[in-house]
Amino acid sequence: MQYTDILVVGGGIAGHTAALAARRYYHNKKVTLVRKEVRALIPWGLAYACAAGTLNRFVLGDAWLQQAGVKLVIDAVTTIDRRSRRVATACGEEISYAKMILATGSSPAPFPLKGADLPGVFVLKKELPYLKEIQQRLAEAGNLVIIGGGLNGVELALACSTRPQQRVTLVELLPHCLARVFSEELCELAEEKLRQRGVEIITAAGVAELLGGDRVEQVRLSNGLTLPADVVILANGALPRTDLARQAGLETDAQAGILVDDYLRTSDAAIFAAGDCAAPRSHAVPGVPLPRQARMAGQEARVAAANLFTLQRRRESTIARFAIAIGDLTLGAVGPVINPAAGAGTEEPASAVSTMVASDLAVKVAYARENGVALAAQIQGQPLARVRETMAYLAAAIEQQTPFTELALA
């Protein structure tokens, strides 16, 4: 049996960052990272990379791990025995540990749909061989149907809209695409821009079934409409991978993730969790889940690594930020969505909204009526870099509970 001081399970951005940070914080400790995939991915812009055929550029460099002295094991941890502090792997190995970081990430949320197992139907898994297959099938497809108009679905539609030979249709159950991210006004703007680029958008429509013989051929909507389809992408969001933790008796929530405290400790003080698998800390609006992002995963990984043997850093209160550039328009969101149409738990978070216009940007800030503290913001304008810069400023202002009257956007 092998022994390691620090065992990191999962080698996505959270596991990779946690292993490197653990070596920096505790340079005399032995760090081992176990991950399933031979090659792990840099997890942003994957939809664009799939469409552009540039996935090879999105491989996380293992050289960094090697240089830092992290032992990399390509295998899957199957069970954790917390009493004896050891894990078993799919290849039959046992590894004992002093401290562990779970960075098992997330997987596509299930989409129970008749015909979802037909060839030509894909989900957005962060696995290189799988995404390469999508990349290849996209390149050949005449009719692409994307089911789910969230950020990943919209980004894929946008990326594929440049192909003259491809008809791209986006189907969304809610009244608008991106409704969980942007206000209704911004959703409408985004849809208008997507349509101008040739994307067909069908909203407020459920999918009844996928039809085909040897492969998918049609998508039948619940309103009876049938769409031709060579490739169908189910972009239904992601759920945290909690099975391993749950089987080990750690406290978990199937929707939120592995429960952790401010130091990223799980219910076992020797085990930490970070990234998509760890329950996010909601900010500002109780009950509104914080969407998962690579940036947060990296931040959490560093905090978890720092606290392994001495508690020294608390998890920062991270404000969600999203930006998307559609042609000459960039839309940005900071904090919880200001869109009652997004469904339960995402009602307008503030009692008031103020609009500010600063050069090429229009910014709507939602604030608490009782004290004027900024809670969330929605931005439209250009260019992307300026929108991002403003979002970073607004996120900091919201974190510091700045009254919206003191925001300096000019």
Ligand SMILES: Cc1cc2nc3c(=O)[nH]c(=O)nc-3n(C[C@H](O)[C@H](O)[C@H](O)COP(=O)(O)OP(=O)(O)OC[C@H]3O[C@@H](n4cnc5c(N)ncnc54)[C@H](O)[C@@H]3O)c2cc1C
């Ligand atoms: C299509 C797509 C596009 C995205 N684009 C963006 C973007 O532009 N910007 C952004 O900020 N975020 C984006 N995200 C979200 C981002 O991908 C995630 O927030 C990020 O990947 C989380 O990293 P992670 O390491 O926590 O989890 P993951 O990336 O899910 O990695 C977890 C790893 O652990 C491994 N693992 C799991 N269980 C075990 C086990 N038992 N043993 C060994 N290994 C195990 C998995 O195989 C996986 O490699 C996107 C997501 C998708 C799906």
